[in-house]
Every structure is written in structure tokens, then in C-alpha cells.
Amino acid sequence: MIELGFEAGRMKTGTPPRIDGRSLNYSVMEEQKGDENPGKFSFSDTEPLKKQLSCWITYTNESVHKELEKGFDRSPMFQGRIKGLGPRYCPSIEDKINRFAERERHQIFVEPEGWNTIEIYVNGFSTSLPEDVQYKALTKIPGFENAKMFRPGYAIEYDYFPPTQLKMSLETQLIDNLYFAGQINGTTGYEEAACQGLMAGINAHNKVHEKEPFILKRSEAYIGVLIDDLVNKGTQEPYRMFTSRAEYRILLRQDNADLRLTEKGHQLGLASDQRLENVNTKKEAIASLSKELNEMRAVPIIVNEGLALLESAAITEKVPIVNLLKRPHIGMAELKKLDKQIEGRLNKYSQEILQQVEVALKYETYIEREQQLAEKIESLESYTIKPDFDYDRVKALSSEAREKLKRIRPETIGQMSRISGVSPADVSILTVYLGK
Ligand SMILES: Cc1cc2nc3c(=O)[nH]c(=O)nc-3n(C[C@H](O)[C@H](O)[C@H](O)COP(=O)(O)OP(=O)(O)OC[C@H]3O[C@@H](n4cnc5c(N)ncnc54)[C@H](O)[C@@H]3O)c2cc1C
Secondary structure (H helix, E strand, O other), X not given: OOOOOOOOEEEEEEEOXXXXXXXXXXXXXXXXXXXXXXXXXXXXXXXXXXXXXXXXXXXXXXXXXXXXXXXXXXXXXXXXXXXXXXXXXXXXXXXXXXXXXXXXXXXXXXXXXXOOOOEEEEEOOOOOOOHHHXXXXXXXXOOOOOOOEEEOOEEEEEXXXXXXXXXXXXXXXXXXXXXXXXXXXXXXXXXXXXXXXXXXXXXXXXXXXXXXXXXXXXXXXXXXXXXXXXXXXXXXXXXXXXXXXXXXXXXXXXHHXXXXXXXXXXXXXXXXXXXXXXXXXXHHHHHHHHHHHHHOEEOHHHHHHHHHHOOOOOOOOOEEHHHHHOOOOOOHHHHHHHOHHHHHHHOOXXXXXXXXXXXXXXXXXXXXXXXXXXXXXXXXXXXXXXXXXXXXXXXXXXXXXXXXXHHHOOOEHHHHHOOOOOOHHHHHHHHHHOOO
């Protein structure tokens, strides 16, 4: 790839040792039960998970750290043999005790790997120190005194191609019809890789069929945030998709993923007619419940007793039910308790619909504000820039901006505005220059 002109870099990642779960003493660890209502990855009819395995929490201590330090002179990381940057957010245990020397202990999540295995994943103890050092240090962790290690932890180093060499469709700028997805773009993680694979696949298909590229906006999906960040900002360290990277977090909720994306999936031929129909039925139910809530009135004599129990102010006249729903501590469940008639009307709707409408109403102003912001930014997205635009002609641009713009070649002014190193002043200079 380098011979073809691609710029390449190195990153590293690692994994903790795997332990025989039967050799651990759980009585000295804290139990961490699974979620009572675990969410699902998709809007399917599958039953919510009931049978769950607990995780356990324990901690490292001074003597664990001392044992680990004994291996530092044999560590490929500290000896400089491995130079790539690792994930900042899940550093190895040796990184943690080195960087945060003042911390006396680090949390360890003891995670069973599944129902059909006795193997344990020691989350928080990723390491590439020599096997004997790992083992000795492990046995100093409370509950691990008699631990049997199936496999030691290790780290690997790998190549990546800075993703600023891509178009928003994930096609490379350098070679037509070549798409990059996943770890080679500097991301880490299964979902990060999977979503890029999906997008690159869709776009390769679209290209072959002479259709427009399929690009998700930052305000539409986390996939949109991820690809936009990669292409426009690049990444020096393994990139993970965190909610904190999205500016439209209130719009990008898991409860509305189907409302945001199913129609697009259907247009691409990926989501079935049935799935689209389910989403349309859901939309209708949401509209109908919202209408009912706006029509229903709370009557003082009926609801005030219940409001007092909830330590919420009494009402002095009839008010729309939505007003009560906007109060803190009052959700659909509380509304039902306030008034039998309201309960009867709300019970017609599924929990999913009730929750969706509750979220939409409670956060109405915030949602609207984000929506407006997204629309404002979106207007910049419609200003396209020619792929061969000559940035050298625009003398007023800062040299950093010119260098980045020539390298990244943004497709729109919106995309340009998000490139690190391109200031708002550069954006307005170019906007004026392009006559927008
Ligand atoms: C030790 C370790 C622990 C990790 N732990 C986690 C974790 O707990 N959670 C998490 O979310 N992520 C984890 N990751 C990261 C995650 O595994 C990767 O980011 C993700 O699997 C990358 O997927 P990918 O499809 O981009 O690449 P890969 O899964 O590496 O797939 C690339 C494929 O291409 C094939 N290939 C390479 N060259 C060629 C060629 N010339 N011709 C044909 N085929 C070729 C390879 O054989 C491979 O099958 C971990 C990674 C490592 C190394």
C-alpha cells in the first residue's frame, strides 16, 4: 500500500490474561449483577434477556504493582520495541501504574466469558509483561490467590492508514473503487469495524450501480459521527466511538434508532417491508398518544391527592396532562397512578411507545434546540466544493488550513468546518471566495 502512495502508521492494542473461573474466591469480591432491563441491539420481538451471569469486582494493590514493576525492564512497551500508540481509554495495567503512580489501586472487573465456558476475562488487567510476572502479580489480587491462568495477556502492534486519505463514502482518494473499513482506518472495536464494513459495502454497491454515495450525517447516526471524525480529523490513537464524541446526543438515542434509520435501510433494500411497516405502525402510535396527551386534562380534585404523595405541587385548575408529565419525578407510570381514567387510556399503548413519548415530551425544548442547530449546520453541507479546487489560489487561508484542506479535500463547506486546524475565519474566507 505504501508503494501505491498511501501514508501508513502503527498502533497497538492488548488483551488481559484468561483465568480458570473455578480457581477464584468470589467471597472476597463485590458482585455486579446484570441490568434488570437489558436493552437490545435491535427492535426485534426477542424476549428480554432474563438469565444472566454476574460479574465481580476486585482491586489491585501495592504488592500487585510491585510484582508488575519487576517486569518493566523486560517490557517491550517500556523498552521501546513497541512504539505504536494504544487506546487511551483502556490502557494496560503497566501503563496505569506507570502513568498514575499515585494511585494505590485499580479496579478489576472479573467477567465470565459465557455460560458454556469456565474461562474468565480479567477486565482492567490488559498486559504484555512476561508471563511469569503476570502470573505472580495476579495471585496478589484479592480472590486470585489460587488463580490458574489459561493464557497470558499480550499486546500486538499493527499498521493503519490514516483515514484522512478517504472520501466520506470510505472509498480511498488515491485509488478509485478501493474502499477501506475497520481497523486499517485507525479504529478499534467490533462495532466500529462492523459499521464501517456495512457503509463501505453499501457504497461500493452504489458505485457499481452508478448511484449516489450513501452518507449518514452527524445528526442522524453515530456511524455518521464516526466516519466524519475519521475522514476530517483523522486519528493518532485507536479511535473508539463514545457518545461524548457526538454533539447531537439528544437526537441520537437508542430508543429512536429505528425511527431514524429504518426508512433509509429500506430504501437501500436492506430492511424488509415488514420492518418498515413495524416502524410506521410505531410512528402512528406515537402520534396518536401525543395527541391524546395534549387533549387530556388533569382535574384538581382527582389528581391532587396523588400529587401530594409524589411531593409535587397541587394544581388549582384543570391543566393539560402534558404539563404534569414535564414535571420532574412524574413519568407515565406516575401519571397512571394519579387518575384511573388516564390509566385506562395510557394502557392501550405499549411500554415502548409510552417511553418514547415520555422522552420526547420531557426533553422537548432540548430536542428542538439540537434539531435547529443540526439544520443550521446542514445548510452548510449543501455547499459542495469541487474535488480539484485549488486552495493555493486563496491566499488569505492560514497555511495550516491550506495544508489540511489540500490533504483531506472536504466535499462540502460543512465538512470543511469540522477539520481540526481549519478555523471559523478560514471557513468564512472560503465561503466568500466560493461565492456562497
Ligand atoms: C488482543 C485484542 C483484543 C481486543 N479486544 C477487543 C474487545 O474486547 N472489544 C472490542 O470491541 N474490540 C477488541 N479488539 C479490537 C477488535 O478486535 C478489532 O478492532 C476488530 O476486530 C477489527 O476488525 P476488522 O474487520 O477491521 O479487522 P480484522 O478483524 O483484523 O479483519 C481483517 C481480516 O483481513 C484478513 N486479511 C488480512 N490481509 C489479507 C489479505 N492480504 N488477503 C485476504 N485477507 C486478508 C485477516 O486475516 C482478517 O481476517 C481487540 C483486538 C485485539 C488485537
